Amino acid sequence: MKTPAATPNGDASARPADEEEFELPEPTTMAGRIAEAARGPARKVRNFALVLLAAMIASAPLFYLAGSTAAEGYKALFQGSLGSQYSVGETLVEAIPLFLSGLAVALAFQGGLFNIGVEGQLLVGGLVAGALGTKLNQPAGVHLVICIAGAMVAGALWALIPALLKARRGVHEVITTIMMNYIAFALSRFLVKPDGLLVSQTQPSATELVKPTAELPVILGGTRLHAGLYIAILAGIATWYLLFRTPLGFRIRVVGRNPVAGTFHGFSSSRIIVQTMLISGALGGLAGAVEVLGVFHRYYDAFSPGYGFDAIAVALLGSLNPVGVAVSALFFGILRAGSVALQAVAGVSRDMISVFSALVVAFAAAVPLVDRLLARRKRGPAVVDEGPRVDEPLEDASVE
Amino acid sequence: MRLWSVGFLLSTVNLSMPLVFAAFGGLFSERSGVINIALEGMMLFGAFVGVAVDFWTGSPWLGLLAGVAVGGVLGALHGLFSITVRADQIVSATAINLLALGLTSALIAPIWGAPGVSPSVELIPPVHIPGADHLGAVGRFLQGLTPLDYAGFALVVVTFYVLYRRPSGLRLRACGESPDAAASSGVNVIRTRYVAVIVSGCLAALGGVYLSLGEVGLFQRGMTQGRGFIALAAMIFGKWRPIPVFLACVMLGAADAFQFRAQALGVPIPNELLLALPYIVALIALATFVGRASAPAAIGRPYVKG
Numbered sequence: 159m160k161t162p163a164a165t166p167n168g169d170a171s172a173r174p175a176d177e178e179e180f181e182l183p184e185p186t187t188m189a190g191r192i193a194e195a196a197r198g199p200a201r202k203v204r205n206f207a208l209v210l211l212a213a214m215i216a217s218a219p220l221f222y223l224a225g226s227t228a229a230e231g232y233k234a235l236f237q238g239s240l241g242s243q244y245s246v247g248e249t250l251v252e253a254i255p256l257f258l259s260g261l262a263v264a265l266a267f268q269g270g271l272f273n274i275g276v277e278g279q280l281l282v283g284g285l286v287a288g289a290l291g292t293k294l295n296q297p298a299g300v301h302l303v304i305c306i307a308g309a310m311v312a313g314a315l316w317a318l319i320p321a322l323l324k325a326r327r328g329v330h331e332v333i334t335t336i337m338m339n340y341i342a343f344a345l346s347r348f349l350v351k352p353d354g355l356l357v358s359q360t361q362p363s364a365t366e367l368v369k370p371t372a373e374l375p376v377i378l379g380g381t382r383l384h385a386g387l388y389i390a391i392l393a394g395i396a397t398w399y400l401l402f403r404t405p406l407g408f409r410i411r412v413v414g415r416n417p418v419a420g421t422f423h424g425f426s427s428s429r430i431i432v433q434t435m436l437i438s439g440a441l442g443g444l445a446g447a448v449e450v451l452g453v454f455h456r457y458y459d460a461f462s463p464g465y466g467f468d469a470i471a472v473a474l475l476g477s478l479n480p481v482g483v484a485v486s487a488l489f490f491g492i493l494r495a496g497s498v499a500l501q502a503v504a505g506v507s508r509d510m511i512s513v514f515s516a517l518v519v520a521f522a523a524a525v526p527l528v529d530r531l532l533a534r535r536k537r538g539p540a541v542v543d544e545g546p547r548v549d550e551p552l553e554d555a556s557v558e
Numbered sequence: 559m560r561l562w563s564v565g566f567l568l569s570t571v572n573l574s575m576p577l578v579f580a581a582f583g584g585l586f587s588e589r590s591g592v593i594n595i596a597l598e599g600m601m602l603f604g605a606f607v608g609v610a611v612d613f614w615t616g617s618p619w620l621g622l623l624a625g626v627a628v629g630g631v632l633g634a635l636h637g638l639f640s641i642t643v644r645a646d647q648i649v650s651a652t653a654i655n656l657l658a659l660g661l662t663s664a665l666i667a668p669i670w671g672a673p674g675v676s677p678s679v680e681l682i683p684p685v686h687i688p689g690a691d692h693l694g695a696v697g698r699f700l701q702g703l704t705p706l707d708y709a710g711f712a713l714v715v716v717t718f719y720v721l722y723r724r725p726s727g728l729r730l731r732a733c734g735e736s737p738d739a740a741a742s743s744g745v746n747v748i749r750t751r752y753v754a755v756i757v758s759g760c761l762a763a764l765g766g767v768y769l770s771l772g773e774v775g776l777f778q779r780g781m782t783q784g785r786g787f788i789a790l791a792a793m794i795f796g797k798w799r800p801i802p803v804f805l806a807c808v809m810l811g812a813a814d815a816f817q818f819r820a821q822a823l824g825v826p827i828p829n830e831l832l833l834a835l836p837y838i839v840a841l842i843a844l845a846t847f848v849g850r851a852s853a854p855a856a857i858g859r860p861y862v863k864g
Contacts, residue, residue, distance in 0.1 A: 512660030
């Protein structure tokens with residue numbers, strides 16, 4: 159058994175988590191290795207640049223496939239996203255849901271969970287925000303808070319079933335969260351179908367406009383940039399604080415790096431799994447709420463172009479750290495906002511953005527390899543390369 | 559139209575077979591110790607390439623071959639990531655899934671001119687069994703089956719035989735349970751796992767080809783609709799064993815068939831909610847699944863020569 163951190167009498171819970179005092183266990187999981195490979199700002203920047211560069215090079219041929227050139231494609235992309243005040247606003251508008259859902263994925267990853275269901279959590283969050291926004295009559299401010307809180311609860315509940323199945327039954331969360339996505343798609347279609355429960359009188363496949371009391375106001379004239387930006391920043395700070403400055407965050411990261419280690423610290427890994435997933439789902443729901451209340455002012459059936467899936471790339475590119483996630487959300491915001499121009503000017507399908515994010519995920523998965531190769535060169539070939547260790551079987555924990 | 563009929567049986571077969579191919583693909587890979595969550599992407603690529611080649615050549619059989627070949631390439635790619643690079647198998651597989659969805663969607667317009675959906679192409683023709691017409695209901699059932707359906711049934715038998723009655727199957731299972739022990743008795747773990755993952759890719763892609771060239775005769779954006787994941791659920795529910803996995807696929811296929819029938823018959827459940835039925839059934843199946851002990855012991859762990 160790899161000894162998890164030498165923690166004095168396992169009372170990590172009693173004091174605030176401080177990496178100086180309480181060492182994290184050696185990583186045995188993907189999340190752990192990503193966090194390890196990105197220790198320190200220099201490595202985070204290096205990994206960010208490496209993955210981005212690799213993905214940009216690998217996706218260049220796709221522009222030619224679509225009958226354009228890489229130069230033309232990237233030019234259209236960046237002009238469409240940064241060329242004017244309006245387009246910068248659009249970039250930020252796109253970056254907000256990407257950041258929030260990226261946080262959701264990153265937080266789950268820190269806890270060793272792969273929440274692929276952020277798309278569904280975002281949908282139900284948007285739905286609840288839209289429903290509460292149209293149906294309730296509350297004073298300004300209060301109404302907004304109720305809508306957002308409702309959306310977060312909805313997102314968390316949508317993550318609850320996968321969380322319980324993972325914690326109790328050991329069923330992999332990737333499969334269950336995907337199922338929940340499809341159920342969310344069906345539910346959404348059902349509620350806003352013609353003569354559906356929530357459908358608008360005038361707008362097909364959407365709810366009515368939310369009351370002005372529930373809207374997130376525009377904060378930059380001449381753009382669509384809305385107050386959701388502040389919410390995103392707050393959520394980012396809160397997530398960072400939770401992960402790196404609270405006992406719960408410490409436990410989340412312990413379980414994420416080594417599921418067995420929790421036992422040594424005297425807490426239940428399965429409880430942490432459920433809590434991590436609930437918080438992650440709430441962040442996903444928040445992303446949906448902000449999009450509905452800030453951009454569209456009503457719930458649309460297909461309002462998300464796949465933010466929940468791009469979020470995986472956003473989280474991995476950002477090294478699972480809120481600051482990194484913010485930077486990569488901005489980058490993906492540029493891609494999403496520029497994709498309109500990409501399609502209009504260069505004739506390249508907007509779906510290329512999904513290809514790009516897939517490549518980012520692929521290269522991010524390979525980052526620990528880069529470190530392994532670098533380490534091998536430094537140490538010389540004689541050193542036996544242990545390779546990554548994936549989860550030790552849980553039985554080892556019972557030995558105590 | 560009645561709810562329970564030969565038509566329902568045929569529709570169950572039609573909807574189960576893609577799951578059978580994909581789930582058995584998953585079975586090969588996972589019994590050798592490599593998690594394959596990329597089944598969905600492999601299916602989607604198979605469906606897409608099958609239609610594209612059929613479109614260019616006019617031959618559904620060439621389309622099938624090409625689709626399966628691409629599945630094999632994706633399997634090899636997944637193997638490269640999870641066996642050689644030893645990257646996280648879930649994350650790299652997710653990359654394949656995302657890539658499949660993005661790339662196949664993005665290429666529809668450049669190839670066929672309009673986004674979203676391809677034009678119709680030639681379907682794989684059904685086999686006509688002489689004399690079956692006189693067999694009544696059984697005959698109607700047999701006449702409705704395509705060569706791919708027969709291939710699916712054969713796959714179940716062959717997989718069972720290979721996995722449990724052949725030395726190669728024993729070697730494959732050994733790699734999934736205890737790669738070190740397998741290696742010490744002379745099994746080439748790396749090679750065995752590569753073969754298993756490539757077979758897995760081919761089978762999953764065949765499941766995709768079944769959807770596109772066996773049923774509808776066109777390619778539609780994201781047309782697999784999570785069937786790769788439903789197949790995974792069936793594989794887990796069937797505890798990684800061929801016959802139970804097959805039965806699980808049929809159960810989930812029947813849920814899907816019921817959903818379509820119920821819609822057509824006007825059962826007072828809204829269509830939109832019925833669409834969620836296969837996913838709900840899959841979730842329930844996973845919820846009732848007991849014990850992690852059934853998974854291959856070394857699943858998801860990269861093998862490092864020691």
